[in-house]
Amino acid sequence: MAAVSIRGLGEVPLIARLARRLGGAGKGRGVLAGIGDDAAVLRSSGGAPLLLACDMLVEGVHFTRRLPARWIGWKALAVNLSDIAAMAGTPRWAVVSLGLPPSTPVRFVDGLYDGLGACARRFATAIVGGDTVRAPQVVVDVAILGTAGPRGPVLRRGARPGDALFVTGRLGGSLASGRHARFTPRVREAQALAARLPVHAMMDLSDGLASDLWQLARASRAALRVEAARLPVSRAGKTVYHALMDGEDFELLFAVPAWAAARVPTRLGACPVTRIGEVRARGARVELQTRHGRIQTLIPSGFRHF
């Protein structure tokens, strides 16, 4: 019998398996939230809880060298900032592990660091260390450390029946338009929302709205319904289908109680904020109300990692 490969397993079951496999090693003193949210929430001695996350970009999978090195560097940090934004936190420090083929032009590495540096300065995050190793292709892995906001971190698991669902920005076509590497992580938008509203749950959109709605539904054990007519489709995304299925939007998906829905601004600076649906009941499920009023169960079929 052939050995089972992870291709046959899929990412969500793989991560669940790894978390089970770690057992007690996945928990520990000071762990307020661990595997399964955008960032881990950790209780250090005194002060705000810490937020810790990491994201790996691999050449040929997440980017090619046709993308300018500067944007690869920007993206490598920005995807991590997006994880901190998803918790309504403040990014503080990052470390960068860089795998490089020996043949890599110095100019490419310079460009990559210029992009990392530009993104770091823009979001007041210090790059404080890292590791540089040989690899068959370029691999950039950033780990980020931040702090939770004054109202504490916003987790994925807090959505409740009756909540209204919102997204920032416009969805779809991120890979086609190049936005996936040049996007602005919603750090300030998330902080502004959490400061003025009781945000029950929040996450960033990385695998595609349909897939990420399922993540929120599972974490909150809640049935979500979104309306096709309300989805903010980006110009590059063109259709509701792409707004639902395309990955790497790096916008925010969040839930607020119904009474607060009217207080959610329609814009935060230049960033639109759109009500897309609601939380209807207990039990993980995701439904789409079509433009013709039909209710369809959405399949979590966004970006497949394996």
Add this chain to the structure above:
Amino acid sequence: MAAVSIRGLGEVPLIARLARRLGGAGKGRGVLAGIGDDAAVLRSSGGAPLLLACDMLVEGVHFTRRLPARWIGWKALAVNLSDIAAMAGTPRWAVVSLGLPPSTPVRFVDGLYDGLGACARRFATAIVGGDTVRAPQVVVDVAILGTAGPRGPVLRRGARPGDALFVTGRLGGSLASGRHARFTPRVREAQALAARLPVHAMMDLSDGLASDLWQLARASRAALRVEAARLPVSRAGKTVYHALMDGEDFELLFAVPAWAAARVPTRLGACPVTRIGEVRARGARVELQTRHGRIQTLIPSGFRHF
């Protein structure tokens, strides 16, 4: 003219270049020590300073699949624990980025996580999150977060003329013997040393003693001299040459003032501690006193990353 590649540059100049390139993005509020030590030292609000580090292992560069998956997992965390040990800190939490080919057997991933979990439990470190992505070969990058000990972190830059130099364990042959993947990071030994002695400088040995002595000499701007006759050569290392040149010992190199040298224990549990030399003057230099009494300048020619 051909573009200059990083092969022509080497790792130390590459890292110096990246640090310069980052400029202000490498510094920031709360950064007590940044790029260039075993871990970054960060001032969070209240409590002990935080220690943050990362290390990337790449299949075909740092391990092959002939190594049992369990030991790849153990090593991936242990090299990071060694960075925290080098600061005399306490490891607390880790995140794991994992790049995997879709064809990877589930059994391999299970083994890798068993190794990570075993190492995490042994050193009371919680694995609190991570990222799992597709890659052409296995890549494991761990970022670790710890806290400094009650006397603060021990940096590389504090060695002073007159200090005595020590190493833990026995050196050389780590790759040949398989120890490179099964080693015990010197977390407890470092804590015990820092608790009872004024350790001026410390680092872990990863690139080979000769190369790492140069790192300490540069960081402390100090001239170091070690005696060939004193070096604790491991059974697998066999010769002084291998003790100086072989990488991945993951032992500690540290400096204490001369008056405290006699108080350094010759063993910590099962781990020998050996006086190997001294700090002689200001100005980065590393010398070897041969068995015949000759003084040679050591060349920093340990493990080459590129």
